[in-house]
Amino acid sequence: MTERPKILVVDAGPSPGEGHETRKSGTATIKTRDGRHDDGSFSRIKMMTQIFTCSSAEFVKHHGEAGAKRYLQATKAGLELQKGLAKEVGGEILSEMGSYYVCSPSQRDELKAEYDFLRSLGDCCDDLEFVENMDHVLGACEDFPFAIYFPRDAVIDSSEYAKRLMKRSLASGQCVALYNTRVIGVDDGPEVCTVTLHSGETVYANHVVVATGAMDPLPQLHGLVRPCYSYLAHVPVSPDNAVQQSANFFTWDGSAHDWCFDQGKVRVSGEDHFSAYKDPHLAERSGRLIDWAWEKYGRPSTTPVTEMTHEGITQQFGIYSETPDHAPLVGTRCDESRVCFLVGCNASGQTILSFAASLVPNLLGYRGGKLDESQRDALRLLTIRRFSELPSSF
Numbered sequence: 001m002t003e004r005p006k007i008l009v010v011d012a013g014p015s016p017g018e019g020h021e022t023r024k025s026g027t028a029t030i031k032t033r034d035g036r037h038d039d040g041s042f043s044r045i046k047m048m049t050q051i052f053t054c055s056s057a058e059f060v061k062h063h064g065e066a067g068a069k070r071y072l073q074a075t076k077a078g079l080e081l082q083k084g085l086a087k088e089v090g091g092e093i094l095s096e097m098g099s100y101y102v103c104s105p106s107q108r109d110e111l112k113a114e115y116d117f118l119r120s121l122g123d124c125c126d127d128l129e130f131v132e133n134m135d136h137v138l139g140a141c142e143d144f145p146f147a148i149y150f151p152r153d154a155v156i157d158s159s160e161y162a163k164r165l166m167k168r169s170l171a172s173g174q175c176v177a178l179y180n181t182r183v184i185g186v187d188d189g190p191e192v193c194t195v196t197l198h199s200g201e202t203v204y205a206n207h208v209v210v211a212t213g214a215m216d217p218l219p220q221l222h223g224l225v226r227p228c229y230s231y232l233a234h235v236p237v238s239p240d241n242a243v244q245q246s247a248n249f250f251t252w253d254g255s256a257h258d259w260c261f262d263q264g265k266v267r268v269s270g271e272d273h274f275s276a277y278k279d280p281h282l283a284e285r286s287g288r289l290i291d292w293a294w295e296k297y298g299r300p301s302t303t304p305v306t307e308m309t310h311e312g313i314t315q316q317f318g319i320y321s322e323t324p325d326h327a328p329l330v331g332t333r334c335d336e337s338r339v340c341f342l343v344g345c346n347a348s349g350q351t352i353l354s355f356a357a358s359l360v361p362n363l364l365g366y367r368g369g370k371l372d373e374s375q376r377d378a379l380r381l382l383t384i385r386r387f388s389e390l391p392s393s394f
């Protein structure tokens with residue numbers, strides 16, 4: 001590269017080898033059980049959701065009610081931003097059916113209390129509904145008859161979305177991509193950032209955005225960003241209960257199941273919250289998800305239970321990041337820094353990531369260099385500077 005880039009983003013999107021690497025994070029990490037390449041036959045979608053990645057009570061413990069409101073405003077804006085962009089690059093990668101945060105009959109009152117709390121936060125949640133009869137909801141499971149409905153939520157083919165955005169940026173001529181490379185060092189200098197690639201090559205940039213997900217190879221964030229595994233299965237179920245496509249469903253009780261119908265099968269995922277510095281347990285964890293989907297929606301054939309295996313069912317895992325207070329880490333460590341962080345989006349990061357990314361140009365002094373009032377307010381929650389005791393030796 002001859003000209004010094006203004007902003008170098010590590011990592012800006014899916015690489016051509018997307019889906020084939022085990023030790024990468026998030027969107028780019030997904031690996032199938034038998035290691036086969038993605039031939040497009042399995043689910044590539046992400047749920048776009050407004051809600052926190054923990055209960056409201058847990059989020060409020062860390063950030064107060066004002067912080068909870070900030071998060072929900074940010075995800076509300078992130079949803080609109082991402083849906084708008086998805087429509088610009090081809091709306092068929094998006095399905096807007098909302099999400100249902102569901103519970104069993106015995107948990108109805110707890111879920112109602114959660115709903116009342118969310119509604120009390122004002123306009124960030126003014127369109128939520130408490131649903132007491134799910135009979136009309138396509139793909140709903142009869143074990144969960146109560147729900148909070150989030151009408152803005154959606155489902156996106158996140159892989160295709162990222163690829164199309166990347167293609168558009170490259171076509172603009174204002175952006176170049178360095179494929180199949182790994183950054184092993186970022187030096188934050190007073191005049192310029194020096195970025196070292198694993199090939200030994202050095203690249204200079206006015207600013208660097210570290211958007212490396214969870215497996216941060218740079219020592220700066222160790223301890224703050226915790227890599228964890230999330231598992232997925234794309235499960236054929238009884239034809240009596242299957243639908244082609246559905247809204248998102250999440251369980252309220254902390255058993256951490258989230259699922260939707262995609263291409264006529266249940267796409268079910270669950271985080272195990274264990275360190276991704278350990279080996280994954282794909283067969284066991286995805287196996288449990290498959291059994292759960294069969295318990296809820298019935299098996300796809302009349303084969304006796306004892307003879308049913310998980311063979312041939314798509315099972316995947318990937319790595320996402322957890323932060324100590326369930327919010328991402330965004331921005332520079334100090335005013336003089338040229339390194340902007342955009343990491344730690346947690347388990348349901350698809351939506352907050354969009355919002356957080358929209359802050360970056362202004363944070364680095366581009367596009368006029370000024371955040372508007374709502375962006376400034378959101379930054380009070382998201383800024384990396386809230387971890388003020390983080391060692392400053394980088």
Ligand SMILES: Cc1cc2nc3c(=O)[nH]c(=O)nc-3n(C[C@H](O)[C@H](O)[C@H](O)COP(=O)(O)OP(=O)(O)OC[C@H]3O[C@@H](n4cnc5c(N)ncnc54)[C@H](O)[C@@H]3O)c2cc1C
Nearest residue numbers: 011024025026027028047182183212213318319348349350
């Ligand atoms: C199996 C699974 C299912 C999920 N389902 C959902 C869902 O339905 N809805 C939802 O909202 N969220 C979901 N998530 C979480 C979501 O994927 C993350 O919140 C989101 O991907 C975070 O985006 P990110 O850009 O911060 O990180 P990532 O998507 O992890 O992207 C970081 C990129 O940086 C690259 N990178 C890392 N280090 C380097 C380096 N040194 N040099 C160059 N490149 C580097 C990685 O290869 C990767 O491509 C899921 C996660 C997993 C694992």
